[in-house]
Amino acid sequence: MAEKKKAGAFDIRVMIALLIGIYGLVLTILGIVEKQTEIDKAAGININLWGGIGMLVFTALFVLWARLRPIVVPVEEDATGE
Incomplete structure (x- = not known):
């Protein structure tokens, strides 16, 4: 019987959350330092x-989803049975 292993950091949801999180952090910082004239536009x-x-x-929800429902990948044994 093959063992099962979690995808972990290689889960696509983690990669998507990382990218969206970086963009979200940049936009949040830009929003904090925004001038009132730009906000009025x-x-x-x-x-x-x-x-x-x-x-x-969105990032927090994706990370929470990846942690609560991890992707389980079967690990196949090699020919020597190790």
């Missing part, structure tokens, strides 16, 4: 800040 909504926060929440 977007009908008074700090879109960078809200978009960044949304991406960070």
Whole structure:
């Protein structure tokens, strides 16, 4: 019978969360330091800040999903049985 191993860091959900998290962090920082004139152009909504926060929440949910429901990959034995 083949052993089972978790995908861990190679899970695609972790990679997606990492990329979205980096973009979310950059947008959140840009939203914090945004000038009021730029915010006024977007009908008074700090879109960078809200978009960044949304991406960070998405990242947290993806990481939580990957931790709670890990992908299990069967590990096959080699020809020597080791």
